[in-house]
Amino acid sequence: MTVTATATAPSPVLCARQVRADFADAGSAIIHALDNVSANFPSGHLTAIVGPSGSGKTSLIHALAGILVPQHGEIAFGSTVISRLNERQRDTWRLAHCGMVFQDFRLIDELDPLSNTLLPAQFRRARLPDGLRERARELLAGFGLPLRAGPVKALSRGEQQRVALARALLLDPPVILADEPTASLDRENAQRIADALRALARSGKTVVAVTHDERLAALADTVLTMKSGQLIETVARPGVSE
Numbered sequence: 001m002t003v004t005a006t007a008t009a010p011s012p013v014l015c016a017r018q019v020r021a022d023f024a025d026a027g028s029a030i031i032h033a034l035d036n037v038s039a040n041f042p043s044g045h046l047t048a049i050v051g052p053s054g055s056g057k058t059s060l061i062h063a064l065a066g067i068l069v070p071q072h073g074e075i076a077f078g079s080t081v082i083s084r085l086n087e088r089q090r091d092t093w094r095l096a097h098c099g100m101v102f103q104d105f106r107l108i109d110e111l112d113p114l115s116n117t118l119l120p121a122q123f124r125r126a127r128l129p130d131g132l133r134e135r136a137r138e139l140l141a142g143f144g145l146p147l148r149a150g151p152v153k154a155l156s157r158g159e160q161q162r163v164a165l166a167r168a169l170l171l172d173p174p175v176i177l178a179d180e181p182t183a184s185l186d187r188e189n190a191q192r193i194a195d196a197l198r199a200l201a202r203s204g205k206t207v208v209a210v211t212h213d214e215r216l217a218a219l220a221d222t223v224l225t226m227k228s229g230q231l232i233e234t235v236a237r238p239g240v241s242e
């Protein structure tokens with residue numbers, strides 16, 4: 001696997017402290033998407049989040065990224081309390097620190113794989129830094145995606161998912177938040193992605209992956225189980241990273 005990640009000093013711990021996030025459904029009943037969730041996501045760890053559909057997994061990933069602001073509790077990255085920043089500050093923090101793989105990918109349909117992969121850099125700078133285009137190509141090739149000129153909407157879902165992952169890794173972020181990153185992949189590519197996420201954690205990144213994939217969960221240092229918005233089980237699996 002050719003995911004290049006620079007080993008650096010350990011990042012601050014990403015953590016959720018007593019986080020509550022409520023939504024109102026169409027009939028204005030309150031849904032507790034996150035109900036008093038507390039957890040630490042240390043650097044160098046691959047944390048898997050499992051649980052049935054609707055249990056709050058995506059909400060937790062979005063809260064960790066500062067996309068969803070909890071009504072109670074806080075999200076912090078070291079001394080930075082992300083959930084207290086304003087929207088613009090949270091966007092800036094996310095761009096500098098988080099690589100996101102969204103459950104629905106959020107690629108730009110009309111752009112080709114390379115342009116989609118380069119999007120985070122476009123948000124950050126007017127001109128692409130030297131070498132970034134090459135890194136994007138390498139990431140795509142590393143995930144088994146030959147360069148294609150056409151729009152990503154012409155690709156299979158499995159291919160789109162891997163473009164989303166390449167994009168998340170472009171700027172070598174310290175935190176990688178991936179929502180079901182192997183859900184659309186065949187066995188071989190799912191294993192490839194699971195191994196890449198494991199390797200990124202080993203290189204010192206904070207890696208959090210929502211997953212239904214037992215092979216990915218088996219590579220995690222910690223498996224968190226959610227149910228009805230609550231974190232109901234935390235299983236640490238010492239030695240998994242050795």
Ligand SMILES: Nc1ncnc2c1ncn2[C@@H]1O[C@H](COP(=O)(O)OP(=O)(O)O)[C@@H](O)[C@H]1O
Nearest residue numbers: 023024031033052053054055056057058059060
């Ligand atoms: N934007 C939203 N508006 C209303 N309800 C939402 C919204 N996002 C999530 N929910 C609800 O919150 C609960 C948790 O959703 P989610 O975090 O997506 O769960 P999971 O990822 O485990 O399937 C579900 O009941 C879902 O319907």
Ligand SMILES: [Mg+2]
Nearest residue numbers: 057058059103
């Ligand atoms: Mg989800």
